Amino acid sequence: MDLRRVGGRIAAVRRALTAAALPLPMRITNGLAMVSLVLSSCDLLRLCSDRERPLRFPLGGREFATVVCQLASVVYLLSLFAHPEAPASDEGDGSGRAPAAAEPAPMPGGMEDGDEETVAAVVSGTLPSHHLESLLGDCRRAARLRREALRRVTGRGVEGLPFEGMDYQAILGQCCEMPVGYVQLPVGVAGPLLLDGHEYHVPMATTEGCLVASVNRGCRAIAASGGAMSVLLRDSMSRAPAVKLPSAKRAAELKEFVEAPPNFELLAAVFNRSSRFARLQDIHCALAGRNLYMRFTCITGDAMGMNMVSKGVENILGWLRNDFPDMDVISVSGNYCSDKKTAAVNWIEGRGKSVVCEAIIKGEVVHSILKTTVEKLVELNVIKNLAGSAIAGALGGFNAHASNIVTALFIATGQDPAQNVESSQCITMLETVNDGDDLHISVTMPSIEVGTIGGGTCLASQAACLNLLGVKGSIHGSPGANAKRLATIVAGSVLAGELSLLAALASGQLVKSHMKYNRSSKDAAKAAS
């Protein structure tokens, strides 16, 4: 008989008993089982020794209850010995609360045949954890065993990290290696944002209390003033490899070759072979001694495009070697691209989608919804967002909090969150219009890097947020249309966020509002005591 299997069954019965009847901490259920065992044993002994009322079938009500208590407590306690390390609950209950720290947690779904050996191999290091998916052919099981191995290796559980509810198959080869669970983030919705004649309900994943409320207020002010309008100036993703040549002269020859208009069609044909959607637009080079940086830009349909542009550039590098065999490819990315770093090249040339979004906010709306005046807002913008940022030596940071909105929207919709660095570059402009009665506000964002296909957009929750905005996937026959629309929504939401935060600063409301929405009264009271 397979004792482990029997032990597993008993443990399952114990879990069922505990879950069904006693949603209590395990030390309490253990105590109750012990008390039940002792009392039912005493009662059984007494019943057996009672000559006047011998124990016989069918059992009476009290005898039956005693036998059931005896059996249940024996099964429960046996299971503790069958699985001495059996943990309590590792799955998270969706509330994000961790179970009592003293209790080890069971593996989600429990142990199956062979699991114990696999976990032991990972723990001992004989089986690399990242081989689990290919070895087992079951992504969920692989994540479950990795999680258990992690618990045993570190001696620490990850009880608060949810496991159930993630499609582990969907992230394989696309989103994340060696998964053990996922992190919960609340998603709030701001809006409707009235933009280009459409209403959008904007999903924002954030833990900064007050942020959604702020964007919501901005949306309200925009809608009450007739809406915002956007214009997309440019759509181009870039990748810039670094190559070394024997001399600066030779590097300059390569620069001249790739930038020469007659060669563009040749290079584009090589680049475009790598994708049905990526199309080479431009090549712009810079030299540093004998090193050459070639910034290739292209459209990428509805994808953000980093993989696509990198593939195309690799094709070109291979092709260039025919004419420049002395070219040494240092790296397919030479940082002149520039991905996930603050850089003037993106601020000036743009990267991804370059968008301007504007609105005229009525003076009465500035008063009633934003609780300030047009003059105060204009003055604040000059002193804070323009002069203040200049003094700080900002690079594309001429705004109040564009990155707040960009990051929350990026996470909600499955964008690459690291690209918030350049995607948040923004200059916010405010001026009076209509004889000083109303406010003209605009945000100019040259590098919004978004996609509605690829990366994290395939995951269920992120796809749901894209769907909410009406930009999930691509529109048949119009590649790129959804991604462009998403970029304008990002800019429109930033416009709303800028309006509201600037208003809160102008009216001295910022700290008070954050005490209300960003620091709960419970925490505030705790800190004060």
Ligand SMILES: CC(C)(COP(=O)([O-])OP(=O)([O-])OC[C@H]1O[C@@H](n2cnc3c(N)ncnc32)[C@H](O)[C@@H]1OP(=O)([O-])[O-])[C@@H](O)C(=O)NCCC(=O)NCCSC(=O)C[C@@](C)(O)CC(=O)[O-]
């Ligand atoms: C919090 C508010 C909006 C209150 O603003 P308020 O004017 O007192 O709110 P109200 O109760 O009068 O309501 C006005 C409208 O605001 C919205 N609103 C109001 N409350 C909510 C709520 N709970 N949930 C959703 N929406 C809300 C809603 O649209 C409402 O209209 P209604 O629908 O009621 O007709 C305002 O004080 C505010 O915007 N504060 C600024 C907060 C902010 O922007 N924080 C961002 C982070 S700051 C930071 O991280 C960056 C920083 C500051 O360091 C950057 C820098 O250097 O500048």
Ligand SMILES: NC(=O)C1=CN([C@@H]2O[C@H](COP(=O)(O)OP(=O)(O)OC[C@H]3O[C@@H](n4cnc5c(N)ncnc54)[C@H](OP(=O)(O)O)[C@@H]3O)[C@@H](O)[C@H]2O)C=CC1
């Ligand atoms: N490689 C790198 O250097 C970097 C990669 N990344 C990561 O890259 C990923 C995003 O890369 P990205 O290239 O955007 O996405 P993908 O690598 O997922 O490429 C998009 C895929 O979707 C296909 N596709 C189908 N329909 C469309 C359509 N309408 N428009 C565009 N493509 C379509 C493309 O086809 P086809 O094959 O014909 O092109 C391609 O295979 C993210 O996970 C990001 O984090 C981030 C930064 C750097």
